Amino acid sequence: MADYWAGRDILSTRDVSREAIEQIWHKAKKYEDAVTQKKSYDKQSGKVLASLFFEPSTRTQFSFQTAMQRLGGGIISFSDSNTTSVSKGETVYDTIRMVESCADVIVIRHSLEGAAKLAADAAKIPVINGGDGANQHPTQSLLDTYTMFQKKGKLDGLTITMIGDLKNGRTIHSLCYALANFDVTIEMWSPPQLKIPQVILNDVSEKVKLVELESLDLSNSDVVYATRIQKERFDDPEEAERYSYVIDAEAVKKMKDDAIIMHPFPRVDEIATEVDSLPQAAYFAQEANGIPVRMAILDSVLG
């Protein structure tokens, strides 16, 4: 397969193939020393990334910017749209038309769903979705699946247990579609009001085995993918309390010895800090993988 990603937008994992995902993994592996050795490459010298974060972000924004710099490229950015013409009412479309003359690739995060697609319609240069509302976060899924591949050697045959807010979490939605390319079992546990949208289940049900857990049982998991339950999603704070969960050292003892725990972060109190030093804790490695994976993404789309 030729380089699938060259010149492409990355908006969603819904139509991405297994081969395309694996291309990113294999390229990312070559860039791991950008984290371990702080090594830089001269691959995209002279190219410019426009980093447009209409909504706050720490790790996605930092890792994209680091990735571009490690590739030898430059960055223009804003992370507070209140300091730009957007605050004067400028549309996303007009903002993108202006930015595309300054850059070779755009990464955009926006609170409205479909904003990245609209940006891609406006721009002739590749647009990467850095998160659009509750819809998609495709580069997170690429780094999530890369972490599973890195830690477990393969995805086929794995049982991945998604827990927490499965309704509003774009990382969950994107990951479901990415995992639909592999022979996996997805277990799900969430409060009743935060279940995964039915449309996603319909889309992936013929491709993966789906299991809804009645209780938070992690004993079958190869990968636990924990997400934050946001208390503001509940009308009754006591109900939010009832569904809060903590993965602590005791809970880890009940898991398979070689299981891993992932989290897209930020975490609040879903994973006790005592777990951080256990071999199952893969979430810091997952975070760090944002850099080589996003290097692979930028290098691929820029060609």
Add this chain to the structure above:
Amino acid sequence: MNLELSLMDSEQDKMKIKKIENGVVIDHIPKGKGLAVLSILGIDEGFHATVSMVMNTPSTTSGLKDIIKIEERALEEKEINKIALIAPAATVNFVHDYQIVKKRKISVPDSFEDVISCPNPKCISNKEGRSILKVEKKSPLHVRCVYCERAYSQEELLELSSFTA
């Protein structure tokens, strides 16, 4: 609008609606959907010419149907696509001088563009740009917004959304 409405429940009660001189006849509308078709065409009491509607009349192909005749009115492509959302099996006859000059069977397009808004209030197409709902399945109708990627059945779309002007 001068609305002639007839509800026919037997052959004896059958009323002939007089032929129209110029305008359109929309036939094979699913039973009970005639008023909705008028609504999406923006035809209300302010309309200047005669509108006739037959509800619950026997259809040779599918049980009961509604028929609408609208004087002095043409239909644009966008309006035909709107009708396709409610009455995908309808036909439109264009009438001139009491003669049918063109007959058109409505078909579900590959996508509905600027026909109906995406029901998702957090979709960017409701703030800027335009609505594009890609048809994933024609019967029963299922569409997906190309922006927010949410999928809707025909019923969900008609219940939750509004037609664009």
